Amino acid sequence: MLKFDFVYLLEQIPKLVPYLDITFLVLILTLFFGTILGFILAAWKLGIRPILSKLAYAFTTAMRCTPSIVLLFLVYYGLPALASIFAFDLNDLSKLFFVVTAFSLSFGNVMSEIIRSSYLAVEKGQYEAAVSVGLTRFDAFRRIILPQAAVVALPNIINSILTLLKEGSLAYTIGLIDVMGKANLLIAMNYEAHALETLLALSFIYWSISIIIEKANELLEQRLSKGRTFVKTV
Amino acid sequence: MQTLDLHFMWEAFFIALSGAPITLLITVVALLISIPVGFFFSLIRLNGTPILDQLCRIYISFVRGTPLIIQIFLIYNVMPILLERFLRSTHSTLSVFDVNPIWYAFVVFSLYTIAILTEVFRSALKTVQKSQLEAAHSVGLSTCAAYRRIIIPQALVTALPNLCNATTNLIKNTSLCYALSLREITLRAKVAANPGYNYIEAYIDIFLVYLLICSLVEYGFKKYEKKLKAYQCLSA
Numbered sequence: 001m002l003k004f005d006f007v008y009l010l011e012q013i014p015k016l017v018p019y020l021d022i023t024f025l026v027l028i029l030t031l032f033f034g035t036i037l038g039f040i041l042a043a044w045k046l047g048i049r050p051i052l053s054k055l056a057y058a059f060t061t062a063m064r065c066t067p068s069i070v071l072l073f074l075v076y077y078g079l080p081a082l083a084s085i086f087a088f089d090l091n092d093l094s095k096l097f098f099v100v101t102a103f104s105l106s107f108g109n110v111m112s113e114i115i116r117s118s119y120l121a122v123e124k125g126q127y128e129a130a131v132s133v134g135l136t137r138f139d140a141f142r143r144i145i146l147p148q149a150a151v152v153a154l155p156n157i158i159n160s161i162l163t164l165l166k167e168g169s170l171a172y173t174i175g176l177i178d179v180m181g182k183a184n185l186l187i188a189m190n191y192e193a194h195a196l197e198t199l200l201a202l203s204f205i206y207w208s209i210s211i212i213i214e215k216a217n218e219l220l221e222q223r224l225s226k227g228r229t230f231v232k233t234v
Numbered sequence: 235m236q237t238l239d240l241h242f243m244w245e246a247f248f249i250a251l252s253g254a255p256i257t258l259l260i261t262v263v264a265l266l267i268s269i270p271v272g273f274f275f276s277l278i279r280l281n282g283t284p285i286l287d288q289l290c291r292i293y294i295s296f297v298r299g300t301p302l303i304i305q306i307f308l309i310y311n312v313m314p315i316l317l318e319r320f321l322r323s324t325h326s327t328l329s330v331f332d333v334n335p336i337w338y339a340f341v342v343f344s345l346y347t348i349a350i351l352t353e354v355f356r357s358a359l360k361t362v363q364k365s366q367l368e369a370a371h372s373v374g375l376s377t378c379a380a381y382r383r384i385i386i387p388q389a390l391v392t393a394l395p396n397l398c399n400a401t402t403n404l405i406k407n408t409s410l411c412y413a414l415s416l417r418e419i420t421l422r423a424k425v426a427a428n429p430g431y432n433y434i435e436a437y438i439d440i441f442l443v444y445l446l447i448c449s450l451v452e453y454g455f456k457k458y459e460k461k462l463k464a465y466q467c468l469s470a
Contacts, residue, residue, distance in 0.1 A: 062441075064402065065448035067409035070420065070440050077433045162299075169301035180301070196311045203300040203308065210299030 008194050012201035015186065020205070022178040026099055026168050031161065033104040038111025045116050056112065063109035068102070068167045075102040076174045099171040103164060110160045118153035119145065151224050158217040162210055169206070179205060243435040249426045250439045253419035254447060257408045260336070260418070264343035264404060271344075272351030279356050290352065297349035302342075306413050309342045335414040342414075343404065350400050358393035359385065391462050398455035402448045409444070419443050 044056040063071075076098045080090040090097075122145050130140035172181035183202040187195045275294075278286045297305065314330045321328055362385050370380035409420045417425075420440055427436035 061449070062445060065406070065445045066441055067406040067420070067444060069409050069412075070437055070444065073433065074437045074441060077437060081434055166301040169303055180304070196308070199304060199308050199311060203296075203304050206301060206304065207296060207299040211295065214299075 005194065005197055009197040009201050012183075012186065012194075012198050013205065016179050016182055016201060016205060019177065019179045019182040022096075022176065023165075023168060023180075026096065026103065026171060026176075026178065027161070027165060029096075029100045030103040030107050030164060030168075033100065034107030034111055034164075037104060037108025038115055041108060041112030042115035042119065045112065046119065060109050060113065063106055066106070068106060069170050069173060071106055072099070072102045072170060072174060075105070095171075095174055095176045098174060099168075099176050103168060103171075106167075107160065107164055110163075111157070114153050114156045114160065115149075118149040118156075121152045122148045154224065155217060155221055158213060158220075162213055165209065165213075166206065238438075239430070239432055239435055242430065242432045243439060246423050246426045246432070246436050247439045247442065250419050250423040250436070250443045253417060253422040254443060256336070256411075256416065256418040257405060257447070260339050260343055260408050260411070261401065261404050263340050264347045265401065267340075267344040268347035268351050272348045273355050275348065275352040276355035276359060279352065280359060294349045294352055297346055298353075302346060302407055303410055303413060305346060306338075306342050306410055309338055309345075310414060313338055313341065335411075335416045338414050339408070339411050339416055343408065346407070347400065347404055350403075351397075354393055354396040354400060355389070358389040358396070361392045362388045387462070391459075394455065394459050394462060398452060398459075401455070402451055405447055405451065406444065409440075 041056045041059065044052040047053060066074075076095075079098065079101065080093075083090045126144055126148065127140055130144040131137065135143065168178070169180040171178055172184055175181070177185070179202060183198050187198050190198075275290050278290055281287075314333075317333065318330045321330065366384055366388070367377075367380055370384045371377070375383070408418060411418050412421045412424070415421070423436040423440045423443075424433075427433050
């Protein structure tokens with residue numbers, strides 16, 4: 001009969017925590033590239049060129065229906081093959097590159113929907129008013145639209161960051177050693193003897209990060225809604 | 235220079251498609267279990283029943299705060315131990331190793347979906363004003379009848395888009411069943427790709443199958459949503 005070893009569980013936590021840096025590196029790089037992609041896609045969707053907006057919407061539909069693990073493998077196997085047609089060699093690239101590319105695609109898609117809906121949530125009159133007092137189009141966007149849209153978008157953005165953090169754990173499937181990958185190695189090293197304790201330690205690490213992000217989200221929402229003034233437009 | 239093996243791709247598409255019934259079976263079983271339980275849990279959360287509310291909160295926070303793949307591994311490690319103990323106590327001749335992994339999948343995805351749906355139902359029930367229940371009471375409906383005829387139809391309108399999202403996410407997440415060595419869409423196509431290293435073709439096929447299934451499900455929900463719009467409370 002297997003016995004549950006609580007001390008072993010506690011011992012696993014310090015072994016796993018150092019590998020959080022890779023997890024966070026993936027998270028931050030994905031956030032960066034995903035946000036850029038999100039802005040581009042949102043601009044296409046809202047833009048006047050029908051071909052680009054159709055393309056962006058098709059991308060969204062495709063992404064929404066793809067499991068992240070399938071996307072990850074599609075990028076991992078497909079990208080080097082695609083590059084080899086154009087005589088580029090991507091086979092020696094770090095696994096980090098493929099993980100970040102795959103998650104940027106899916107996160108960029110989520111971001112594009114968030115940006116689009118929050119942009120639409122700001123009234124058109126705000127933009128017209130800004131332009132009428134002499135701001136350039138870019139200034140109107142940067143100083144008037146963006147700050148207001150950001151407040152609307154923030155809870156959704158944080159929610160999708162949480163999803164990203166959890167889906168990021170799948171990176172172990174192509175051999176990236178982050179917390180999840182390390183936990184798998186630890187389990188394999190012990191011949192599956194203490195799998196349960198290691199997995200519980202791992203889930204506690206993820207759980208605490210999620211709780212911290214959620215609490216930060218709540219505080220931020222309170223702060224932001226405090227200064228907001230609602231203008232009646234009837 | 236490498237080109238896609240179209241012949242293999244065509245064949246593997248149907249191999250992947252043959253895994254769809256298992257994917258759908260897991261989805262349907264998980265939904266059938268978690269819709270009533272999730273609804274019950276959301277009522278506990280809304281009423282703030284002492285102890286039970288806190289337990290629900292911890293459970294939901296854990297499920298939503300940890301990656302699904304870890305939950306799958308956890309169940310895969312815990313269940314056989316519990317099951318073995320149970321089988322030994324009942325002096326059954328069955329062995330743990332005879333258990334089809336699909337049972338583990340049912341457990342994992344039900345537990346996961348209950349947590350998601352509890353939140354969906356909670357936010358949907360919140361949008362229905364309390365006066366609706368009071369009005370129903372005042373005309374002599376019982377609480378049960380009021381929920382069935384007045385509250386739920388209205389709440390369903392707001393819940394449906396989220397329910398659709400939860401369902402498509404569930405379908406996508408069943409691809410993680412490879413960890414349970416369950417032969418569904420992903421694993422079938424992967425195994426078919428093994429001899430010839432045709433992984434790209436196999437993954438394109440898997441992608442197409444999921445695209446097909448999810449689009450159909452979304453289309454169905456959109457249709458139903460239009461029908462339900464009749465119940466929407468206009469003076470919200």
